[in-house]
Amino acid sequence: MADEFDIIHRYFAPLTRGDTAAFGLTDDAAAIPTRTGYEHVVTTDAIVQGVHFLENETPENIAHRLCGSNLSDLAAMGAKPIGFTLAAAWQKGIGQGFIEAFATGLGEWVDGFSFPLLGGDTVTTPGPMMFSLTAIGEVEAGMALKRGGAKPGDTVYVSGTIGDGALGLLAAQGKLDDLPDTDSEFLKRRFRRPSPRVSTGRSLVGLASACIDISDGLIQDLGHIAAASGVSVRITADRIPLSRAARAALDIDPSSIETILTGGDDYELAFTSSEEPDVGDAPLTAIGEVTDGADVRVTGSDGKVMQLRSGGFNHFAGT
Amino acid sequence: MADEFDIIHRYFAPLTRGDTAAFGLTDDAAAIPTRTGYEHVVTTDAIVQGVHFLENETPENIAHRLCGSNLSDLAAMGAKPIGFTLAAAWQKGIGQGFIEAFATGLGEWVDGFSFPLLGGDTVTTPGPMMFSLTAIGEVEAGMALKRGGAKPGDTVYVSGTIGDGALGLLAAQGKLDDLPDTDSEFLKRRFRRPSPRVSTGRSLVGLASACIDISDGLIQDLGHIAAASGVSVRITADRIPLSRAARAALDIDPSSIETILTGGDDYELAFTSSEEPDVGDAPLTAIGEVTDGADVRVTGSDGKVMQLRSGGFNHFAGT
Numbered sequence: 001m002a003d004e005f006d007i008i009h010r011y012f013a014p015l016t017r018g019d020t021a022a023f024g025l026t027d028d029a030a031a032i033p034t035r036t037g038y039e040h041v042v043t044t045d046a047i048v049q050g051v052h053f054l055e056n057e058t059p060e061n062i063a064h065r066l067c068g069s070n071l072s073d074l075a076a077m078g079a080k081p082i083g084f085t086l087a088a089a090w091q092k093g094i095g096q097g098f099i100e101a102f103a104t105g106l107g108e109w110v111d112g113f114s115f116p117l118l119g120g121d122t123v124t125t126p127g128p129m130m131f132s133l134t135a136i137g138e139v140e141a142g143m144a145l146k147r148g149g150a151k152p153g154d155t156v157y158v159s160g161t162i163g164d165g166a167l168g169l170l171a172a173q174g175k176l177d178d179l180p181d182t183d184s185e186f187l188k189r190r191f192r193r194p195s196p197r198v199s200t201g202r203s204l205v206g207l208a209s210a211c212i213d214i215s216d217g218l219i220q221d222l223g224h225i226a227a228a229s230g231v232s233v234r235i236t237a238d239r240i241p242l243s244r245a246a247r248a249a250l251d252i253d254p255s256s257i258e259t260i261l262t263g264g265d266d267y268e269l270a271f272t273s274s275e276e277p278d279v280g281d282a283p284l285t286a287i288g289e290v291t292d293g294a295d296v297r298v299t300g301s302d303g304k305v306m307q308l309r310s311g312g313f314n315h316f317a318g319t
Numbered sequence: 320m321a322d323e324f325d326i327i328h329r330y331f332a333p334l335t336r337g338d339t340a341a342f343g344l345t346d347d348a349a350a351i352p353t354r355t356g357y358e359h360v361v362t363t364d365a366i367v368q369g370v371h372f373l374e375n376e377t378p379e380n381i382a383h384r385l386c387g388s389n390l391s392d393l394a395a396m397g398a399k400p401i402g403f404t405l406a407a408a409w410q411k412g413i414g415q416g417f418i419e420a421f422a423t424g425l426g427e428w429v430d431g432f433s434f435p436l437l438g439g440d441t442v443t444t445p446g447p448m449m450f451s452l453t454a455i456g457e458v459e460a461g462m463a464l465k466r467g468g469a470k471p472g473d474t475v476y477v478s479g480t481i482g483d484g485a486l487g488l489l490a491a492q493g494k495l496d497d498l499p500d501t502d503s504e505f506l507k508r509r510f511r512r513p514s515p516r517v518s519t520g521r522s523l524v525g526l527a528s529a530c531i532d533i534s535d536g537l538i539q540d541l542g543h544i545a546a547a548s549g550v551s552v553r554i555t556a557d558r559i560p561l562s563r564a565a566r567a568a569l570d571i572d573p574s575s576i577e578t579i580l581t582g583g584d585d586y587e588l589a590f591t592s593s594e595e596p597d598v599g600d601a602p603l604t605a606i607g608e609v610t611d612g613a614d615v616r617v618t619g620s621d622g623k624v625m626q627l628r629s630g631g632f633n634h635f636a637g638t
Contacts (some may be wrong), residue, residue: 034353127446
């Protein structure tokens with residue numbers, strides 16, 4: 001592996017896209033101007049080889065997962081991306097081709113979301129590779145979307161379709177072999193290349209009473225809203241929007257509803273609002289209501305509350 | 320190991336010290352107010368077990384190195400610390416006692432520098448532990464100290480004493496056994512528990528023409544100033560301030576001057592200025608001058624330019 005300074009100069013400095021805050025990655029830190037009336041939103045997510053991404057995942061897909069999960073956190077706060085810092089721990093002896101491909105993957109996000117690299121650290125590790133990204137965004141002061149704030153009477157919405165991420169992981173692991181190839185490929189792509197709802201999040205500022213991105217799984221993440229807001233969230237399974245591919249998987253194996261409801265990695269938004277949202281830039285679906293209480297309940301097709309193996313019916317009292 | 324949410328609730332949420340920007344670590348991101356007239360300074364440094372800290376290092380000392388190196392980067396920019404995010408990758412099966420002690424170590428910095436935890440991520444790894452910290456500070460808009468800006472005629476200064484960090488690592492590795500115990504202990508403590516010059520950095524805003532923290536080694540870091548500023552830095556070995564312990568090590572082995580000049584981990588500041596600095600909160604020593612050119616030269620006791628094995632005489636043309 002080439003020298004650290006050479007790697008930074010060759011592959012990472014171009015990812016600043018000339019943003020003056022980054023000082024060309026040649027200084028000790030970035031200096032990010034602050035806009036009057038705005039505040040900075042900061043989030044950090046880390047991924048480890050063999051834990052958060054497959055052992056033999058491609059460098060481009062690693063970059064996609066890393067950027068996707070962090071931008072999804074900014075989206076959940078209603079923040080506009082400003083840029084990011086990156087700590088990369090490369091396996092000793094890794095080829096420059098790998099690093100270059102990783103940087104190419106990052107570049108797609110840099111350009112797609114006006115999300116320049118502003119600083120970071122490059123180290124080597126004798127163990128699995130690990131990447132930690134800190135995403136910085138801005139939002140109107142005091143207006144960041146939060147998990148607390150849902151009120152009885154609010155409607156519960158989700159963006160896009162639910163379950164594709166978790167089903168995509170199963171497909172990538174060869175566990176959905178009965179599925180037609182086109183559906184399988186669609187789900188794998190949804191898992192590997194998440195599409196965080198940044199512009200939707202921006203549109204929800206001042207409109208959503210609570211918001212979260214679906215990374216742990218729909219039920220668990222709605223549980224976070226319920227717990228932070230001190231309410232009950234009641235949703236109806238039949239109203240949850242599914243992709244054609246997810247519906248095909250569900251037709252083959254009806255127990256996939258568990259994966260759809262509790263698997264993670266959707267990177268869609270779940271939010272509550274007392275107003276009908278009309279944000280125009282993503283499909284939004286009402287899936288339930290906020291009531292008094294302290295739990296998440298899913299009503300199945302039979303009209304009964306579903307008993308899920310995990311994350312389906314939690315009480316938060318005392319936690 | 321306990322569940323991630325339990326670890327965060329028990330050991331890390333208290334480190335927010337109630338800072339409202341952190342939302343108690345229960346939301347997707349932190350929201351950091353911006354002060355009119357200031358900008359945010361952001362830096363990320365990562366450390367890997369067995370690479371940046373010893374395999375069997377104590378959790379408190381790991382926290383000290385992590386906070387020390389990042390706060391030193393803020394100091395080098397002249398920034399006041401605001402807070403930090405942390406990505407921690409724990410070895411599978413690590414005891415809660417280790418995590419608690421690590422959090423205790425962090426707590427010393429949280430309180431010592433008004434540097435609350437604002438967010439982050441906790442994961443497990445099958446490999447060596449790794450920690451990545453993103454430090455956020457603020458500085459008067461447009462006034463961040465940078466590496467470029469040194470001008471011929473400026474004087475070169477350093478804070479504190481130089482070489483203790485690298486000698487301390489040798490002492491910790493049992494390689495300085497001829498040194499009296501008190502000196503050895505002093506050096507080891509300087510290595511394990513760096514004292515970043517945050518208040519000195521703040522005082523240098525508007526005074527220093529260029530500034531860097533000494534982490535890679537005095538000569539290499541002065542080289543960064545020389546390269547970024549397009550100048551030559553000329554220093555005199557005899558003027559470099561040494562601790563009593565470093566002087567004792569040098570008396571035993573005169574070749575230690577190489578370690579002192581090129582070893583890293585001092586976390587002092589090196590800066591250039593056309594004015595006599597009188598900042599009052601750290602010993603400052605003039606060690607040389609800025610001239611036209613593109614290199615770093617060290618004049619030895621014999622009046623000749625020293626030839627160092629590494630990092631002693633670099634030309635930057637073409638890099």
